[in-house]
Amino acid sequence: MTTHRDTDGQITAALGPTNTGKTHLAVERMLGRSSGMIGLPLRLLAREVYDRVVRAKGAAAVALVTGEEKIVPKSARYFICTAEAMPLNLNVAFIAIDEVQLAADPERGHVFTDRMLYCRGSQETMLLGAATMGPLIRELIPSAHIETRERFSQLSHTGPAKLTRLPRRSAIVAFSAESVYAIAELMRRRRGGAAVVMGGLSPRTRNAQVELYQSGEVDFLVATDAIGMGLNMDVDHVAFAESRKFDGRKRRRLSAAELAQIAGRAGRFRNDGTFGETADCGPFDPDLVRRIENHQFAPVTKLQWRNPDLDERSLDNLLISLAEPPDHPALERAREAIDERTLALLASDPEIRDRTASMAGVRRLWDACRLPDFRKVTLDAHASLVRTIFMHLTGPAGHLPDDWLNGHLQRLDRTDGEVDVLAARLTQVRTWAYAAHRPDWTADPEHWCERTREIEDALSDALHEKLMQRFVDRRTGALMKGLRDEREMLAGVSPEGEVTVEGHYVGRLVGLSFKPDAQGRELAARALRSAAIEALRPEVNRRLGALARVTPDEIIFGEDGAISWLGEPVARLTAGPEPLRPAVTLVGAEIGAAEARARARSHLERLVSQLAQARLAPLLRLRESANGDALAGLASGIAWRMFETGGALPRLDVSEEIQALSPSERRALRALGVEIGEHMIYLPALIKPAAARLNSLLRAIHAGDTRPAWRPAPGLTSLPRDHSRSPGDHIAIGYQPCGPRAVRFDILERLADMIRDARTARRKGQFALTPAMTALLGCSLEDLRGILGALDYRRLQKGHPPEAGPEEIWVRRRRTPRAAPASPAAITPDTDNPFSALAGLSFAPPPARRVPAGATKRARRRRPPRQKAGS
Structure with a gap:
């Protein structure tokens, strides 16, 4: 291996x-030289710097060299x-090594x-990294000139904060894909979405x-520690969701x-930044915070080293040379790499x-073993792949077979699946991209480089879209951005009530209420409502x-007092005077x-009043007559009491007045x-279903009963008594509670007629129960007994209906005289009630019936005929 250990070029350690501009300085210094090379810690960062240098020097002058990607123009x-x-083996004027720590x-x-010890530029070499490297650089490279750079802005600690309370432009840091995805999902639900950056992403996905x-478009970034290696983004706050990570062997702090x-x-640059804790990250120790804020850290004392001068004459010699220890105390033999x-x-x-x-x-073999374990599989699985590749490379063809390589790529050339599936395919593609970029591993490197790049780009785009779908609500993001910028947004409402803002469907106008299409997300609902309000106001x-x-x-009036118009609720009835x-309260329409x-x-209240006047006209006439001159004396008082109880009174309650x-x-x-009946004083017109339903609804609303309006099925002559409802509720729907059941007023009077006819056929007012009575009431014999008992009858003789044996005989109880009314002097009239004075009136008994002269004794003893119901 050629090194540049002995060159005379200047060595500078920045x-x-x-945020001290070290990487920016190195790039500027490199561009000032005729040639140069910079080694960076991440493929993502390499791509970022490559794009910057291409903009400055043109694509023909710049090469990108990573394990999985090589763009090397001839010039x-x-x-x-x-x-x-x-x-x-390149001899260039300038070399920089970034993040040497x-x-x-x-x-x-x-x-x-x-790279720090042996790579040198012919004119200048720059080492970029943390100040903790200063002592070792002085010791290992005495000729290096060390420049200490100050941070452009202040970094301060703000303490713990909930994920939902983090400020905008925050980066949330976790150390596993599972944690990153979980946090991003939460940020989507609660804050509108987040971008995701991890070291395993392709540059294309990461850039997107x-x-x-x-x-x-989103205000939050969820990332691994990959963002710590020089990736330049406009981050105002860094929130640590974790402070421990798995380093390949153990989980450590x-x-x-x-x-x-x-x-x-x-x-x-000059903008200050903050950091803090969030999610499951415990509070930082005050001493740790102080050291981070002041950039005070213990110097690095040992560097990892592996022998760069390998003996490749034999396999055993290679293994021995790899295990050779360093010859300097500041260097430490690196643990065995993959x-x-x-x-x-x-x-x-x-x-x-x-x-x-x-x-x-x-x-x-050594070349094949240096294939990175992009897939993160077991050692045996990785070694098996390396062995297969080596056997092909040393086979008769001397390269990877096209059909074998194509088979692997075809299985990966799919863009279906969720985030995890696409990310896994991308890691596998990186393996074959690495192989394609080895010039002597394939018969046609250019073809396979292009093929793997196409697959990686397609998977990258698909992964970006899946990340967007899973972790970003683009609609909410766009609306939030428009609101934040305080600009006017294009909004409208279709004839069907569909509301759109900036071309996004945001919800529907139902009646007078806006129903945002937010699927229960609090932030989205607020954003959509705020964004749509301008479009909704004219339509509302x-x-x-x-x-x-x-x-x-x-x-249409609903069972619970809701008022619907064109099939949609627009208002509801509430208690009035x-x-x-x-009263009427509009549903929605706040804007x-x-x-x-x-x-x-006001118009709806008038319509309700008109409806009440039409359907409940007899009840209203009763009130008007009681207030006017149409009724006087006792009749006026009875009419008023009937109005107050909803149009009916049990006769027992007003027997003396009647x-x-x-x-x-x-x-x-x-x-x-x-109708003055045997058992009820009532208005037959109010028993009709429409009138009874409205009467019951209005009384329930006035009483504050939020239950739906009570409306028995049409045609029921009696129904089981609902003990959760008051007798007044039963009366409002035209039924009188009688023991276990409630009987419709008119049916109750028909029962009285049947009993009256039966009594005339027997002595002493007795009557027998008949099947016709249970058929009339639609109840059992036991329920009939309970009804008769409530109506003041008593059983005189046990028995059964005629078809079952001896008759069951009943008779009217002898009524206990009601207490005499108080004297007028003992009653204090209620000045607010014009009928309260009636309570103090005394009434003389009716005069004795006069018998004409000459009548026989039999005629003198004859009782007057009983009046029928309604007389």
């Missing part, structure tokens, strides 16, 4: 924390490489140590994700210097031994205007003009539609 003068892929890394450190973040390398991504372990495993294979009898065979005002002109036939005058809302609400009514008062009540 050391300092992040290339500037080589942008990963550290492992640097072509060591990685020379202490257990996995890759020996590569950076080798970074552009997503840089453009402001990151050192202060490693945390500082990542935290230092916050702030750009290439060494693969070589040691294959060295015990007799067939491998046969094919490595020559130096060319040994070199070929138009609908309010139309609602202020609707006719009664155009609106009295049951028959409910409508106040005047338009008031007009629509007995005291004069014939003219009875006629006046009958003229108002009042």
Whole structure:
């Protein structure tokens, strides 16, 4: 291997924390030379620097050399490489090694140590890295001139914060793909989305994700520690979701210097940055925070080293030379890397031994063993692939068979699947891209380089789209960006109520309410509502205007008081000053003009009032008559009480008042539609389904009952009593509670007629139960007994209906006289109730019936005929 150990070129070490412009300085110095090469720690960073140099010097002058990608024009003068892929036989004027502190890394450190000690430019060499490398550089490279650079901006600690409370332009750092995906999913649900950056992404996917973040389409970046290696993004805050990572052998806590390398991504040039903890990361120790803020870290004391002068004369000599220890105390023999372990495993294979009898065979095997383990599989699986490749390379053809290589690529040339599947395919493609870029591994390197690049690009684009679908709500992001920029956005509402903003469907206008298409996400719902409000206001005002002109036939009242128009809810009934005058509350329409809302609400209240006047006209006439001159005395009081109870009274509650009514008062009540029955005083018109439903609904709303309106099935003569509802609720729908059941008013009177007819056929007012009675009520015999008991009847003789044996005989109970009303002087009239004075009136008993002279004793003893119901 050719080295540049003895050149006389200047050696400069530019050391300092992040955001000191070290990489920028090295690129500028390289471009000032006739030729140059820079070794970088990441393929992603190499691609970023390559694009920058191409813009400055043109594509023909710049080469990109990484393990999986080689773009090397014939006229290339500037080589942008990963550290492992640097072509060591080039003689260029300038060489720079970036992030030289990685020379202490257990996995890759020996590569950076080798480049730092042996790679030299003919005119200038620059070593870029952390200040912790200063003492060892002075010791190992005494001729180096060390420049310590200061950070352009301040880095300060802000403490822990919830993921949902992180500031915009934050990078959230985790150390596994599972953690990154989980956090990105949470940020999508709660903050609108996040871009994802991991070391395993292809440059194409990574650039697309970074552009997503840089453009402001999303405000958050979820990444691994890959962002700590010089990737330039506009990050204001770095939040650590974890402080421990798996380093290939064990899970360990990151050192202060490693945390500082990542935290230092916050702030750009002169803009200050902050860092803190979030998610499951515990609070940082105050001493750790102080060291990160002040960039004070213990110096590196050991560098990882592996013998660069390998003896390839035999397989055993190669293994021995790889194990050779360093000759300087500052250098430490690196632990076996994957290439060494693969070589040691294959060295015990007799067939491998046969094919490595020559130096060319040994070199070929070592070349194959240096295939990176992109797939992250077991050692045996990786060694098996390396063995297969070596056997092909040392076979008769001397290269990888086209059909074998094509078979592997065909299995990967698919863009279906989710994020994990696409990412796994990409890692496998990197293996074959590495093989394609080895000039002597294939018969047609140019073809296979192109083929692997096409597959990688297709998978990269598909992965980017999947990441977008999974972790970014592009619609919400665009709307949030428009709101943040305070610019006017193009919005509209279709005739079907579909609302669009900036071409995105954002929801639907249902009646007067906007229903955002946010699938329960709080942030998305707020963003969509805010973005759509300007488009909705004119349409809501138009609908309010139309609602202020609707006719009664155009609106529908729901069971719970909802008012629907054109099939959509627009308002609901609420308690008003009295049951028959409910108030109306609009559903939605908050963004409508106040005047338009008031007009629509007033119009709906008028329609409700008109509906009540039409369907409940008998009840309203009852109130008007009680307030006016149409009724007087007892009739007026009874009418008022009927109005207050919803149009009906049990006769037992007003039995004395009914007995005291004069014939003219009875006629006046009958003229108002009042039926004076044996058991109920009621308005038959209110039993009709439409009137009963509205009456029940309005009374429930006035009482604050939020349950749906109670409406029995049409045609029921009785129904099981609902003990969760009051007797007034039953009366409002035309049913009187009677023991276990509630019986419809008219059916109750028909039962009274049947009992009256049965009593006339027997002595002493007795009657027998008949099947006709249970058929009329639609109930069982046991329920009939309960109903009769509630109606003040008692069983006189046990038995059964006629068809089953002896009759069951019942009789009316002897009623207990009601307490005499208080004297007028003992009652204080309620001045607010014009009918309260009636409670203090006393009524003389009706005069005794006069018998004409000359009548017989039988006529004198004859009782007057019983009045039928309604008389």
